[in-house]
């Protein structure tokens with residue numbers, strides 16, 4: 203039995219009729235940009251995040267860029283980000299004209315380490331972007347205090363954290379701007395690129411809505427030079443109906459994670475994710491092993507899809523090496539050892555067992571040494 207890394211076809215098959223109805227409705231009314239579906243999704247997603255405002259944008263990278271611009275970040279400024287994330291976190295800082303400054307991640311949750319972040323603050327620092335990596339909430343309680351003490355903007359990269367909380371508190375309650383991606387493979391994914399910014403601050407919300415829509419107030423009333431980054435009505439329609447399934451999908455992911463934790467407990471050399479299950483969005487289930495590449499080959503040979511998130515930490519990528527330098531022992535350990543196992547809500551216990559059996563075979567074999 204082969205187990206795919208992700209099975210979007212299965213998710214979409216279950217929603218097939220609803221999706222087609224939603225798409226037909228948009229085609230019929232023809233309001234493809236800023237249509238009623240976009241307004242409805244923004245309202246529903248804000249509510250799902252327990253936040254006041256949501257503005258749909260074109261993708262998660264734009265969400266981060268727009269949040270930085272709204273926070274007044276520009277040339278000459280520095281923004282502290284974790285050394286391990288998807289490239290977009292650093293890219294958005296560069297897009298805004300500022301300099302990314304990397305800080306190491308924590309050894310257990312793999313999210314921005316507050317002490318390292320604090321040590322990276324200079325008089326040029328304007329903002330900090332903690333990433334809720336893999337769906338594990340960053341230590342946002344400590345980081346938001348740190349941001350407040352140094353008057354830094356707090357921008358949360360929530361691209362992997364739909365449905366994550368911290369101590370059951372919504373991420374929005376820690377302040378700043380939360381940036382979401384609805385890239386198809388995310389926990390809540392569109393049928394293409396899409397994203398959103400979420401905040402409780404009405405001034406930031408107003409500015410971001412205008413910036414993402416050509417800096418305008420009325421149709422041709424452009425108050426400042428913005429950009430075109432909007433959530434299409436078609437994508438909003440699909441996201442709106444998918445959002446209703448999010449609680450149940452999160453539950454499914456948490457079930458799979460709990461099963462992995464049971465089947466993979468106490469295996470030699472294998473580190474499992476630390477799981478505050480009720481807070482974790484479980485976008486990815488990442489294990490660590492010193493012979494990651496060999497384990498990955500073994501799983502693939504047995505028809506099990508897996509991934510590496512990510513093989514190179516941000517300061518070591520050619521794109522960001524001009525900003526690199528420094529010591530990031532936890533991020534570098536992670537890049538060498540991390541392996542993402544299949545996780546999606548429709549996964550059966552049999553499939554989880556299949557993956558666990560293949561992992562167990564490898565880590566208890568001679569090859570694992």
Ligand SMILES: *Cc1c(COP(=O)(O)O)cnc(C)c1O
Pocket residue numbers: 261262263264287288290291333359361362383384385395396397
């Ligand atoms: C996916 C992702 C993004 C970027 O989102 P896009 O919609 O692909 O632009 C940003 N940060 C993180 C951590 C991500 O995983």
